Amino acid sequence: MRLADHDGRATLLVEDGGVDVATASDGRFGPDIQALYDEWPAFLEFAEGAGAFPSVAVDEARLRNPVPRPRQVFAIGLNYRAHAAESGMEVPSTPATFTKFPACLTGPGAEVALPSGNVDWEVELVAVIGTRADRVAEADGWAHVAGITVGQDLSERVVQLAAGGQFSLGKSYRGFGPMGPVLVTPDEVDDPDDLALGCALDG
Amino acid sequence: MRLADHDGRATLLVEDGGVDVATASDGRFGPDIQALYDEWPAFLEFAEGAGAFPSVAVDEARLRNPVPRPRQVFAIGLNYRAHAAESGMEVPSTPATFTKFPACLTGPGAEVALPSGNVDWEVELVAVIGTRADRVAEADGWAHVAGITVGQDLSERVVQLAAGGQFSLGKSYRGFGPMGPVLVTPDEVDDPDDLALGCALDG
Numbered sequence: 001m002r003l004a005d006h007d008g009r010a011t012l013l014v015e016d017g018g019v020d021v022a023t024a025s026d027g028r029f030g031p032d033i034q035a036l037y038d039e040w041p042a043f044l045e046f047a048e049g050a051g052a053f054p055s056v057a058v059d060e061a062r063l064r065n066p067v068p069r070p071r072q073v074f075a076i077g078l079n080y081r082a083h084a085a086e087s088g089m090e091v092p093s094t095p096a097t098f099t100k101f102p103a104c105l106t107g108p109g110a111e112v113a114l115p116s117g118n119v120d121w122e123v124e125l126v127a128v129i130g131t132r133a134d135r136v137a138e139a140d141g142w143a144h145v146a147g148i149t150v151g152q153d154l155s156e157r158v159v160q161l162a163a164g165g166q167f168s169l170g171k172s173y174r175g176f177g178p179m180g181p182v183l184v185t186p187d188e189v190d191d192p193d194d195l196a197l198g199c200a201l202d203g
Numbered sequence: 204m205r206l207a208d209h210d211g212r213a214t215l216l217v218e219d220g221g222v223d224v225a226t227a228s229d230g231r232f233g234p235d236i237q238a239l240y241d242e243w244p245a246f247l248e249f250a251e252g253a254g255a256f257p258s259v260a261v262d263e264a265r266l267r268n269p270v271p272r273p274r275q276v277f278a279i280g281l282n283y284r285a286h287a288a289e290s291g292m293e294v295p296s297t298p299a300t301f302t303k304f305p306a307c308l309t310g311p312g313a314e315v316a317l318p319s320g321n322v323d324w325e326v327e328l329v330a331v332i333g334t335r336a337d338r339v340a341e342a343d344g345w346a347h348v349a350g351i352t353v354g355q356d357l358s359e360r361v362v363q364l365a366a367g368g369q370f371s372l373g374k375s376y377r378g379f380g381p382m383g384p385v386l387v388t389p390d391e392v393d394d395p396d397d398l399a400l401g402c403a404l405d406g
Contacts (some may be wrong), residue, residue: 069274072304077367089367096367101275101304134377164280164292164299165368174337 001047003147003183005033005064005180012047013182017055024053033177034069040130040146044185052195063181064107066149067128073177074154075124077156077167083122101172105179108150112175123199126151136189142192147183154178204251206386207351208236208267215250216385220258223276227256237272243333243349247388256261266384270331276303276325276380278356278368287326303356304375308382311353314376321361326402329354329382345395350386353400357370 002013010030011018017022021030029036031041036043077096080082084091106112130146153171160170171177205216213233214221223234225406232239239246280299309315318402333349356374363373374380376401391394 023388042376071272072302074304074307077369092365092367093366094367094372096369097372099275099304099371101277101302103275132387152283159297162295162296162297164297166299166301166370168302168369168371169300 001044001147001188003033003047003066003069003185004034004058004181005066006058007062007063007126010036011056011058012050012083013058014051014055018058019055019157033066037067037128037130037146043143048059060181061109062130063087063109065177065179066106066183067179068105069128070102070105070128073102073105075100075167075171089109098167098171100177101168104172104174105177106175108178108180110175110178112154112178116158118156120155120157121198121199122153122155123197124151124153125195125197128183142186145186145192147185148189148192148195149180149183151180152199180203204248204350204388204391205386206236206239206250206269206388207261208222208269208271208373210260210265210363211267212236213239214259215253216261216269218386222253222256224253227253228333236269240270240331240333240349260364263384264312266312268308268382269384269386270329270382271308273305273308273331276305278303278374280368284336292368299370301370303380304371307375307377308380309378311381311383313378313381315360316355317360318376319360323358323360324402325358326400327354327356327397328333331386345389348389348395350388351392351395351398352383352386354382355402364399 004011004013004018006018008031010021010033012021019044021036025046029046047056063076077098078087078089079095080091081091126149128146128149129144133144136144154176156170156173158170160167163169189195207214207216207221209221211234213236215224215225227350230310232249243336278301281290281292281295282302283295302346331352332347332348336347339347357376357379359373359376361373363370366372392398
């Protein structure tokens with residue numbers, strides 16, 4: 001399943017456009033995409049039959065952040081060796097877990113005003129948790145993931161390292177968390193543990 | 204104004220008990236206390252006249268966290284000199300800003316299971332933001348504060364310092380953020396910039 005926020009309305013992306021969730025479900029789900037994650041298993045059940053509903057045209061430029069109001073954002077720093085080396089930092093034995101404060105999240109096509117000349121960027125895999133995950137065994141992790149999407153992690157490097165070494169503030173200026181445009185459920189990919197991410201600059 | 208969550212219902216505390224917000228407002232506000240912060244100026248206006256409504260008995264043991272689902276939690280570390288010295292750390296020039304992940308928040312009377320023998324505690328002043336605060340001048344800060352309450356900041360010190368030095372994870376075990384029981388608006392105190400906090404252990 002591929003889910004997006006099309007101009008403020010939860011929309012299932014299908015081959016020839018999109019299915020408006022609120023219309024197709026007669027108001028049972030949507031239009032607020034964020035509310036779907038609160039009842040994810042029930043929504044998945046509904047979505048299985050959504051291919052039968054009439055589709056509407058989708059304008060890619062109107063796709064917004066598919067997770068606009070997450071309860072919490074866990075950001076894992078220095079999570080692969082090449083990045084730790086590039087940053088001149090040691091690979092931590094426990095994941096370096098900070099946050100991007102949720103108010104910094106924005107849509108995939110956002111124009112972001114840079115607060116200084118010290119802003120860096122990194123492409124990120126974003127996993128959206130769909131069911132309560134508390135003390136979960138590593139092998140059971142994917143069962144709690146509603147879907148994955150792509151994010152940009154903008155960082156004001158001076159503030160990131162100055163704030164007592166706490167990363168979160170320098171990574172949370174307004175607009176520093178573009179996300180989306182599409183949430184993809186894990187069953188849509190061959191192997192969710194083996195995904196390639198890319199980032200193109202100026203084309 | 205003194206506001207609390209009494210057994211799941213937003214309640215204004217008055218001299219002889221509490222005014223149930225949903226009942227007194229005929230459903231316009233409450234019973235969900237968190238939703239009040241989304242329309243704080245309108246709620247304040249309603250609350251001014253709430254003294255005229257009949258009050259109900261309040262059981263202190265049934266008061267919960269007055270801010271159960273904040274959008275984001277900004278935690279400021281090493282924010283006074285004595286604490287930095289006690290921690291053997293330098294006072295940072297930029298505030299060390301981390302988060303307590305919102306799922307760790309709990310009520311004021313919570314029983315918290317400690318995950319190890321390395322758990323420390325600190326009493327904290329909690330300021331609850333009631334109106335959008337973006338690039339606010341220091342002098343205008345209090346105008347955005349809905350109210351203040353008290354919190355406990357539990358920390359698993361080994362995880363706090365191990366996780367690449369990022370504090371947030373070790374401060375966010377389940378139950379590590381007891382809050383409340385009462386949200387007090389700034390006008391209720393003589394000088395909100397001069398408040399004393401205390402923490403008693405084992406009576």
